[in-house]
Amino acid sequence: MPSTRARLLIMNAALGPLDYRVPAGMTVEYGSIVVAPLGPRQIMGIVWEEASLPSSPVPESKLRPLLAVVDVPPITAELRRLIEWTAEYYIASLAGVARMVISSGGALRGPATMTEYRLSGGLPERMTPQRERAFGALEGEQATIRELAGLAGVSEAVLRGLVNQGVLEPVEVDVDRPYPRARHDHNAPDLNKFQAEVSARLVEAVEQEEFAPILLDGVTGSGKTETYFEAVARALKNDRQVLVLLPEIALTEAFLSRFEARFGAAPITWHSSLKSTERRRAWRAIASGEAQVVVGARSALFLPYANLGLIVVDEAHEISFKQEDGVRYNARDVAVMRGHFEKIPVVLASATPALESLHMADTGIYEKLVLPSRFGGATMPAIHLINLTEEQPGRGAWISAPLRQAMVERLERGEQSLLFLNRRGYAPLTLCRNCGFRFKCPNCSAWLVEHRLSKRLACHHCGHETAPPETCPECGEPDCLVACGPGVERIADEVAEILPDARVALVTSDTLNSPEKAAEFVAMAEGGAIDVIVGTQLVTKGFHFPELTLVGVIDADLGLEGGDLRAAERTYQQVAQVAGRAGRGAKAGEVLIQTRHPEAPVIAALEAGDRDAFYEAETEARRSAGAPPFGRWAAIIVSSEDDAEARMAANRIGDTRPNLDDVMILGPAPAPLALLRNRYRYRLLLNARRSAQLQKVIRQWLSQVDHPPGVRVGVDIDPYSF
Numbered sequence: 001m002p003s004t005r006a007r008l009l010i011m012n013a014a015l016g017p018l019d020y021r022v023p024a025g026m027t028v029e030y031g032s033i034v035v036a037p038l039g040p041r042q043i044m045g046i047v048w049e050e051a052s053l054p055s056s057p058v059p060e061s062k063l064r065p066l067l068a069v070v071d072v073p074p075i076t077a078e079l080r081r082l083i084e085w086t087a088e089y090y091i092a093s094l095a096g097v098a099r100m101v102i103s104s105g106g107a108l109r110g111p112a113t114m115t116e117y118r119l120s121g122g123l124p125e126r127m128t129p130q131r132e133r134a135f136g137a138l139e140g141e142q143a144t145i146r147e148l149a150g151l152a153g154v155s156e157a158v159l160r161g162l163v164n165q166g167v168l169e170p171v172e173v174d175v176d177r178p179y180p181r182a183r184h185d186h187n188a189p190d191l192n193k194f195q196a197e198v199s200a201r202l203v204e205a206v207e208q209e210e211f212a213p214i215l216l217d218g219v220t221g222s223g224k225t226e227t228y229f230e231a232v233a234r235a236l237k238n239d240r241q242v243l244v245l246l247p248e249i250a251l252t253e254a255f256l257s258r259f260e261a262r263f264g265a266a267p268i269t270w271h272s273s274l275k276s277t278e279r280r281r282a283w284r285a286i287a288s289g290e291a292q293v294v295v296g297a298r299s300a301l302f303l304p305y306a307n308l309g310l311i312v313v314d315e316a317h318e319i320s321f322k323q324e325d326g327v328r329y330n331a332r333d334v335a336v337m338r339g340h341f342e343k344i345p346v347v348l349a350s351a352t353p354a355l356e357s358l359h360m361a362d363t364g365i366y367e368k369l370v371l372p373s374r375f376g377g378a379t380m381p382a383i384h385l386i387n388l389t390e391e392q393p394g395r396g397a398w399i400s401a402p403l404r405q406a407m408v409e410r411l412e413r414g415e416q417s418l419l420f421l422n423r424r425g426y427a428p429l430t431l432c433r434n435c436g437f438r439f440k441c442p443n444c445s446a447w448l449v450e451h452r453l454s455k456r457l458a459c460h461h462c463g464h465e466t467a468p469p470e471t472c473p474e475c476g477e478p479d480c481l482v483a484c485g486p487g488v489e490r491i492a493d494e495v496a497e498i499l500p501d502a503r504v505a506l507v508t509s510d511t512l513n514s515p516e517k518a519a520e521f522v523a524m525a526e527g528g529a530i531d532v533i534v535g536t537q538l539v540t541k542g543f544h545f546p547e548l549t550l551v552g553v554i555d556a557d558l559g560l561e562g563g564d565l566r567a568a569e570r571t572y573q574q575v576a577q578v579a580g581r582a583g584r585g586a587k588a589g590e591v592l593i594q595t596r597h598p599e600a601p602v603i604a605a606l607e608a609g610d611r612d613a614f615y616e617a618e619t620e621a622r623r624s625a626g627a628p629p630f631g632r633w634a635a636i637i638v639s640s641e642d643d644a645e646a647r648m649a650a651n652r653i654g655d656t657r658p659n660l661d662d663v664m665i666l667g668p669a670p671a672p673l674a675l676l677r678n679r680y681r682y683r684l685l686l687n688a689r690r691s692a693q694l695q696k697v698i699r700q701w702l703s704q705v706d707h708p709p710g711v712r713v714g715v716d717i718d719p720y721s722f
């Protein structure tokens with residue numbers, strides 16, 4: 001334990017490690033979060049092992065004293081090792097990774113109560129448009145002024161005005177108030193034979209308190225959740241904390257009610273849109289050990305658990321576990337490493353595991369547990385292809401005759417249909433019939449997507465939005481703009497034409513953008529108030545609607561285009577997952593897949609329901625390409641607001657490339673999104689043999705090249721998209 005001097009990992013990445021004196025009367029440990037002086041400012045740091053944080057020696061007499069220790073438990077050794085590993089593996093700065101741990105807690109210093117505001121019921125002296133807006137938006141909300149301003153889309157000054165008039169009233173929130181306790185024995189179900197076997201092993205793994213990476217491979221509807229809930233129950237019984245990572249916030253509501261039914265209390269949720277008071281409350285409860293179960297998005301992985309006993313990554317194949325900016329990490333892989341450092345089991349649950357995960361299981365590195373059949377006698381759905389080259393829908397239509405017919409029959413029988421198209425909005429491209437002008441994002445190399453419901457043209461990369469004009473901005477012609485191609489909104493319109501009496505629900509991140517809306521949708525779909533669901537990848541997972549007997553895939557070929565390294569795998573997973581929504585109850589399900597390439601191996605495997613055939617073929621393709629899991633990929637992305645500057649920087653890196661036998665280096669070339677958020681992007685790709693020391697090579701290489709301040713160089717280890 002450091003007694004007289006302490007080395008700090010500083011949260012500002014621009015500053016290296018700094019040494020301080022521990023003043024008499026202050027006790028710090030490795031992992032303590034402390035406040036230190038820096039010039040006239042105060043900074044936060046974590047007391048770190050000197051050996052793992054080299055720094056140039058400073059004489060004792062030059063050291064300034066630490067100012068305070070923040071009153072939260074020290075960051076555990078296990079989490080410190082995880083921070084170091086993550087920075088090392090993903091070629092990120094230690095400070096950047098540590099910041100994900102610390103700043104996620106919000107204002108860690110300060111009093112245990114915080115002030116939130118809510119409408120008091122009174123009216124302002126004078127109604128202005130801004131105030132009216134705030135009134136409409138803040139009904140039923142309670143949060144800090146800053147958060148309310150964000151919710152209402154008005155300035156904080158407007159809201160402070162309302163506070164002064166008593167229209168918004170303060171509420172003191174006790175940040176450290178306890179959470180309701182979950183009970184391991186509250187409402188345990190009877191498991192079937194397969195579930196019982198698998199859960200016995202999971203429970204055993206929790207008892208053993210050793211690192212155990214486990215792939216829970218079970219077909220859709222096999223009851224994976226109930227099965228791993230038994231492991232959760234055992235951890236609860238043993239007073240160990242549990243982390244369940246879920247890919248999508250919109251899904252959590254259904255999950256939370258299931259959890260509450262089983263354990264008698266809701267778990268703590270963790271995601272990016274938490275209010276600051278909730279953030280701080282959860283962070284502290286997790287660090288003190290009071291929190292029992294945390295259900296969260298990938299960022300929940302970096303929370304300071306006091307005594308973690310189990311990690312579950314549900315839908316572990318999902319790409320949203322990959323963080324694409326800041327520290328580019330894959331939460332699935334980091335979860336396994338956290339399990340390794342904490343010496344606990346990590347369960348990766350999926351019906352369509354990533355090829356990498358299956359390979360780890362096949363080579364004995366992960367243990368594999370299998371649930372081979374659906375729970376309660378439900379059968380797997382029948383799958384048929386519709387060849388779009390033969391069954392062409394009419395002009396401006398995307399639903400073929402056989403799919404229409406099947407939907408009509410479902411409606412007549414009072415059953416539900418689901419149509420899947422992984423494209424938000426109404427149409428992916430808008431052009432002028434007269435002059436050929438196309439609406440493009442000013443900040444990105446991407447078309448603007450028409451969102452007819454919100455009457456916007458929007459960029460899905462940077463968020464840029466404009467209202468669709470009446471006339472063409474190029475030639476000035478009126479009524480000449482045409483929507484090209486379908487998005488889910490357009491498919492929903494087509495359904496309304498085919499089935500005018502059907503109750504249609506549109507499910508995308510635009511419509512299901514809050515937990516309340518997600519819960520409302522689930523309740524309506526379960527209660528039979530919806531006949532047809534039209535949705536993006538949001539509908540492919542998690543949902544369990546017993547009356548849903550038909551799934552239609554509008555365009556199975558969509559995912560096969562574009563620069564996705566795992567395009568075939570992704571297509572397989574998405575279609576198999578959405579297919580898995582059909583026939584989960586007593587009635588059998590049917591899946592109709594529209595495609596122009598029925599002969600493509602992945603489509604053929606889907607039709608045959610032959611998962612092994614698909615994985616075998618894909619494995620061979622990866623092996624011969626030296627792709628993961630047989631080789632490794634990395635990307636170096638060089639960007640600047642100035643195109644020439646970015647290109648020159650990328651060329652400088654390219655010119656100093658190391659010449660190695662086990663790493664092949666391609667590029668630089670313009671990145672697939674050559675312009676993104678006003679930055680020009682160039683990219684180098686590295687394909688390495690497994691034996692290569694990829695990270696070391698990249699670090700050494702990049703450290704030799706200097707760039708002007710406007711250039712950013714990012715590294716993506718194990719990238720998902722090219």
Ligand code: ADP
Nearest residue numbers: 189190191192220221222223224225226375544
């Ligand atoms: P998966 O996650 O494998 O797709 P789920 O865990 O969602 O499957 O289970 C499918 C359905 O079967 C759910 O409605 C679930 O409540 C039900 N179910 C699974 N196992 C049991 C059980 N042992 N007892 C009662 N219902 C179960």
Ligand code: ZN
Nearest residue numbers: 441444459462
């Ligand atoms: Zn854009």
